[in-house]
Amino acid sequence: MMENYITSFQLRFCPAAYLHLEQLPSLWRSILPYLPQWRDSAHLNAALLDEFSLDTDYEEPHGLGALPLQPQSQLELLLCRLGLVLHGEAIRRCVLASPLQQLLTLVNQETLRQIIVQHELLIGPWPTHWQRPLPTEIESRTMIQSGLAFWLAAMEPQPQAWCKRLSLRLPLATPSEPWLVAESQRPLAQTLCHKLVKQVTPTCSHLFK
Numbered sequence: 397m398m399e400n401y402i403t404s405f406q407l408r409f410c411p412a413a414y415l416h417l418e419q420l421p422s423l424w425r426s427i428l429p430y431l432p433q434w435r436d437s438a439h440l441n442a443a444l445l446d447e448f449s450l451d452t453d454y455e456e457p458h459g460l461g462a463l464p465l466q467p468q469s470q471l472e473l474l475l476c477r478l479g480l481v482l483h484g485e486a487i488r489r490c491v492l493a494s495p496l497q498q499l500l501t502l503v504n505q506e507t508l509r510q511i512i513v514q515h516e517l518l519i520g521p522w523p524t525h526w527q528r529p530l531p532t533e534i535e536s537r538t539m540i541q542s543g544l545a546f547w548l549a550a551m552e553p554q555p556q557a558w559c560k561r562l563s564l565r566l567p568l569a570t571p572s573e574p575w576l577v578a579e580s581q582r583p584l585a586q587t588l589c590h591k592l593v594k595q596v597t598p599t600c601s602h603l604f605k
Contacts, residue, residue, distance in 0.1 A: 399467045401603075407464055407561055408452050411444040412437060414464070414561075418568040421447070448564065454555035460589055461554065462603035463547060464562045470597040471565060472540055475547065476502065477511075477596045478589070479539030482546055482575075484515035485527040498534035519588050525576045537569035545572035550585035 406413040412435045417425065424447075434440050445452070463471065480487065480503065487508070490496055499508055516522075526546075531538055544566065548559065577585045593601050 399469060401467060402465045404456055404465070407558075408454075408456075409445070410441045411448065411450060411561070411564060412441045414468075414565050415444065416468075416565055416567055419564045419566075448560065450560060451557040454557040457551065457554050457558060459604060460547060460551050460586060461558070464558075464565050465603055466597065466600045468565070470600050472536070472567075474592060474597045474600075475540040475543035475566070476536050477539075478543030478546060478592050479541070480511055481515070481518065481588075481592065482526065482542055483528055483530050483539075484511055485522070486530045488512045488515055490530065495530055495534055502534070502536055502539065518591055519584055523577075523581055523584070537567045538572075540566055541569045541572040546575040546577070546585065547589055549575040549577040550582055550589050552582075 402414045417428075420428075428434055431437065431440070444450070463474075466474070480499075487499065490499070503511070528542070544562070548554065590604060593604055
């Protein structure tokens with residue numbers, strides 16, 4: 397587990413420092429036991445830049461663009477919680493045992509209660525299409541992808557090279573359908589993201605100033 401903050405330099409030039417293991421091709425994973433310091437290897441970083449065709453010439457976004465600089469557990473926790481919040485209306489109305497049990501494998505009962513209670517308090521009335529029904533299989537990686545899709549929609553369009561690096565930090569999963577966030581709604585979407593940073597990963601809030 398990568399629990400260090402990622403620097404902008406590492407994000408740009410050192411994919412081995414932040415790459416999620418699931419993102420590595422199987423052949424690469426098979427040799428890692430023989431390379432205990434692989435995340436610090438200049439040769440492997442160069443090879444990974446080539447393997448994933450990662451362009452290093454891009455403009456780094458600010459504000460919400462600090463998302464991939466967080467420690468791994470904080471990054472996944474934040475996006476998973478955002479994903480759950482974006483299904484808050486469906487969670488509030490959920491009465492079936494199976495989805496409730498799945499939800500309680502992701503968060504404890506108190507956190508689930510907070511999501512339900514705070515649903516209408518975070519940003520006031522929710523814009524149309526921001527809330528979605530719960531998927532049949534409620535998994536952490538699914539909620540992470542939902543949170544990621546909304547987070548990106550809350551930002552101005554970003555360089556593909558930066559977006560690709562962010563996706564490589566996360567577990568493998570089917571990408572979420574894009575969130576419909578109009579340009580006029582971006583300030584509200586950004587407010588939601590910043591509120592969740594303060595609530596869920598307060599130790600990382602300095603990154604987003």
